[in-house]
Amino acid sequence: MLNIAQTVIDQYNGQLPADYEQLTSLKGVGPKCANLVLGIAAQKPAISVDSHVHRVVNRWGYIQTAQPEKTLSALEKLVPQDRWIDINRLLMPFGKFHCTHNLPKCSICPVLDYCRQVGVTRHR
Template structure:
């Protein structure tokens, strides 16, 4: 794994080369409140971004609060969220989430990772997305792109996205936490792609462990 000064350097370069927080996010990252962000995050499991956005729009046209959501028939929820797949399981999760939110938090989404992860259907990634995008906290949410990029470069050495998130939080400089998610995700989409990463055009190849071992 990279050490302190190298990590700092990689983040500096990514911050200069990649866009930061950009407006117009859809799905869980573009919701106006924490409740909708949590629900949209649950819908995003194994779903393409555009399908998550479509399902979120259809569901929130029917209900935008836990009380209103529980008033809906399961068949109506399932029909609305059909575009994002696994709609029967996701319908059950939404119902459990709303029931617990009302019973244990008075319907108010908690603004801590621990509180969020105590809710049914909310794992580390969803919790960190809500913390970052709704509550404005300095947290690097780790999705598949961030996980891949961090472990290729050597910012982390982890087999799961949750472990990557844990290590990133401990190893990243404080100044990089607010926008690190955006630099890493854009870098993963544009350059360090899943298949055939563009290593020859990569601005951090000098520090990349994958490059040193597999390409150079």
């Protein structure tokens, strides 16, 4: 991270680039991180699919994908672009604290009526 920060200082006058290609050219910044920066820091439409987002949308049955990269592509086709930033803001913490990998909290889930619970064998 220190190297990334130093590169941003040296090459971009301390201003984090708001361009996908420039971000991913920074050593250590991949698609997930670049899209997160674009969506949250730059407020540009972008979806960052981490393990939480991937798990939640597949568990809901909204999409059926095996890899986060495929999840990103599917979400970009299904979700209106003006909602892309909301995906990260809402689903990352929801997946981390509520719809967890092991023993999701289905008994208190606010969207249980809409969830297919794909892959859930046990829950709290």
